[in-house]
Amino acid sequence: MNSNNLDKRYVWHPYTQMKLWNNSDNITIQSGRSFSFVDSNERSYLDGISNMWCNVWGHDRTEIIDSMKNQLDTLPHSSLFGLINEPSAKLAKRLITIAKGMSKVFYTDNGSTAIEAALKIAIQYWNNKGKTQKKEFICLKNGYHGDTIGCMSIGYVDGYFSPYRSLLLKTIKVDSPTIRHEKFGQQDIEQYVDKIENILKRKSQKISGMVMESGAQIAGGVNIYPNKFQKEISDLCKKYDILLILDEIATGFGRLGNMIEYKAQRSEPDIVCFAKALTGGYFPLAVTLTTFKIFNEFLGDYWDKRQLFHGHTFTGHPVGCTAALTNLALYEKVNLIRKIRINSLVLDRLLKRFAELDICYDIRNKGLLCGIELRKENKPIKMIDKVPIGQYIARESLKKGVYLRTLGNIITIIPPLAIGKEDLTKIVDTEYQIVEKIQQKIR
Template sequence: MANTPQNTMDAYWMPFTANRQFKKTPRIMKAAKGMYYTSDDDRQILDGTAGLWCCNAGHSRSEITQAVSHQIEQLDYAPSFQMSHPLPFELANRLVALAPEGINKVFYTNSGSESVDTALKIAVAYHRIRGEASRTRFVGREKGYHGVGFGGISVGGLVNNRKMFGPLLPGADHLPHTLNIDLNAFSRGLPEHGVELAQALESIVGLHDASTIAAVIVEPLQGSAGVILPAKGYLQALRDICDKYGILLIFDEVITGFGRIGNCFAAEEFGVTPDIITTAKGLTNGAVPMGAVFVSDKIHDTFMAGPEEMIEFFHGYTYSGHPVACAAALASLDIYKKDNLFEKAHSLGQYFEDGAHRLAELEHVQDVRNYGLVAAIDLKSRDGAPGARAFEVFTECYKRGVLIRVTGDIIALSPPLIIEHSHIDELFGTLAEVIQATA
């Protein structure tokens, strides 16, 4: 860290970070524009991760800056309980126009974690209103990531996110994950093998009985665990089983929403419509914290059956539909439309895929998988030091001016959707050199 005194860092307890290691050799960004960060030692760092899967339209877009600045001068905050302001209504209309058919209602949150917990509460309350209060169980998936609330880590399937926090929500069960390197290594796009894994839901139903299960929640494409793709037909099979037993299906699209793999949502890309969709990240291009839960008409209308003066859903946040966040989201949607960014995963997908798979022949690479503008390079772990090889690649790439993300020994890539051929060449060219040089 060139320009920030190290003794000023102690007070900040950083999230998902080896704090002591980081503070010995910090990596600090002081500015960003377009596809690049500027480090505190004035180097340009190509963003291969869209921040944390969120800056889909690139960094520091003037349209968002102007919208946020204007809004905070005009109306900085308005209460969200029994009061409102125009923007959340305008934004909701814009959002549902992008959603799959039949999903026409939006509930605002401030993050992906809050979106997930909101969706879980909606699911349980929905069944209770319908007279099926016994439906309180959730089914998540191994290696799933659904944020860090107690609900999200209960249905999530990443052991390090769960093991320190007690018994979590009772009754959560988990489907097997869909990563099978033995059968699907180096797949381009959706893998051929693994649709049968959806049938594990039948076994879970047989164990607990459908009358106890409120919802199944899955990421259409698992991101945080290292880009784990669903097999062809897998998501539709889950949809069919849920329909068979009256179980709600929730897609966590916090990562895949807003153009990451094509179309606005993975639900459209894969042709499978869930009952609830959770979003955040790309909703505001990462500029202001905000999330949104998309809900089917069937679910929403069930809540609206009581007296008009009754609060239908005792849930919400101080900052639900925050004016500044709404302004950022509306400006982001304008950019996505103007720049045709939801189409970029299709128009650039093949070039990005070819770049990723050129790494397949390198030493230590045991798998490459991709879809849209997402890719994973799975490295063989060193004996007795899992994660060390990928972390070394991460730090060396940063030194050479490229930002990647690693989870264990998996390199995950999800660049801004404004990426061009030259950026793709720079990203994978640097990765090839670094992986080749890493023992």
Template structure:
């Protein structure tokens, strides 16, 4: 019968994230162990983690140093909140460490639980700044086509991936948002002029777009964004949730691209995924009005129960130690050169339309007759995890501890799969 209601599928109680459930139920990989650059399924399969989880496992999996840091901290104090007069010592120590590393001079640090939290706080703070400045029309937050900024209310609203904004009864959960060109700085300028700078609070941009398809910036593009923001009193919010803490060979991609953000969001690499932690670095012109010694000084109403979580902060501090001790940022630069060389070889395939590398972030765009999702499934069968992204792109972004041979083996496996496809 044509109008018969499809059956409801059964499955685990866990509702998987970002999943078309009929497509994944019965095919899910249950991960139960990790070691270095590899993860192991419940059935005992060993898979090379070519995406570092969701871009976060920078120092590799199951590092005993990070487990020990969490264990020791929990024995002393699992956490205490940082509201009002209260603060814990690990959150204070981490904030000082991050401020010293920050590409923003004399930054203050807002801590929370992850990247989506950080984006919500940054967008709210941008709007709060202009309201406090007496410029109430500056409410619109701009973001780029193909951008991904998490899935909280603000992240959903400023997404440049339409499928992440659709289905909620309006064009944008938070109405005052708009998208600008990802490639064309002149088009960005036109959009700003059309909307009017007096109506724009902030522009949010990833230095290298991740989920949108591993898109490095066009030459001069990021510099152009910064110029437009400065000329029009628009706050520049740099989303370094993926790129922060070494993914581009610099502690922050803002250093690589000579950016001076007003606000910078971070997460993922700050703990290498060993604990949920994120935050915002805040420039002096934004934080100073909230620190004035005056009874009329306003409060910025931010905070969550686990903001400045003591154990997460202890893990982050030890993770930052490992980045330095193991010389992982210089290693990323070496791996970038190797990955770029290896992926360039794939451009000889008719099945490949483009390859891109920036830091230890690689993307391989496939021809329309292939499916990136199908290719990544075939790579799993060969022992390698990659990920399909927008634009029919295969993501490659392994841990910083990856060896040269592992990079070569992953790309060779992808080459073999493409060879099979061209023969079919």
């Protein structure tokens, strides 16, 4: 297919000022090859952000593609309304085996809806127990959980969401710690935890649950939690009888070097959400997992109205569930977590050079997640050549054959999880050259 004459004017792009979107300039992706996108002029772009943090194997993992094709041949669609299909039953069992402590799987089709389901489950759990006053959520500042109303309420980002403020739920937002320059003492964690405990002491009667990303906040600036922070929060939730709702949408299945991040953090959620890497990026699928303790409160007679009143058209999609089953089998077959851990050491080494550049204020990395924060005289760098820094870096990277996005002045390197050493090196080297150029420009 020749896409040079493609009429692209009718697409409204996410998080994009369309006035600045130049239709003739922008790249049309024609195919995927290994860990790269290939455009209509046969130029290829190595994917430095795993296609919004979901791609695991690149684009040509035949095992996943073949299993999806087979599934399309046998049952291309069936929902969970009054029916069940084999892939959704098998995947639920598989997930319960991997995600220790969890007992039931609720299916949706993207991260935001998985979180919405989690919030409704939490509220109804307390409702079904007769504790209707427990309806507020406590959450971390800089958290991000998606773009629907509930998600924006618990993951409020002022720069984006202020126009929708009047729609949002009232939530309690508390500070979150982050590892900076590999130093963060235990005492600092205690300060954060103490503040949270003080709130819970006063308000736990009204709080339904604590919602937080598991292991690290990514969209909020690549904030990696210090050791034990998540465990301490988990302990507090138990002590004050509020639910712990963990968002592993971006961090689950290996991003930080662990298959299930909450296990690595020694925390015990009541509800946990996965999406993104669940199908390796091959199909939109998300899950909200709960313990028996939660699920059992939803049991009763039909007219008791204890059932969960939530469900989407594409719930338990057999093609998505098949993709996820094959994806998870591959993780085991190639011991992907081990490979991620080895590559995380490679990334760590490659990043050392950045510290020599004055404008690199901070480099935060764990597993295959990395944020490089750029500042000049301790102020975030906002513009380069009269262009917002994010746009500048994205354009320069594309010119060099790498696809990247930043979080404002923070460059993110979030590669496909099965990426090889060579490709990883190319991504980091490209970023280094761009940061070096920025440093020269703003001197």
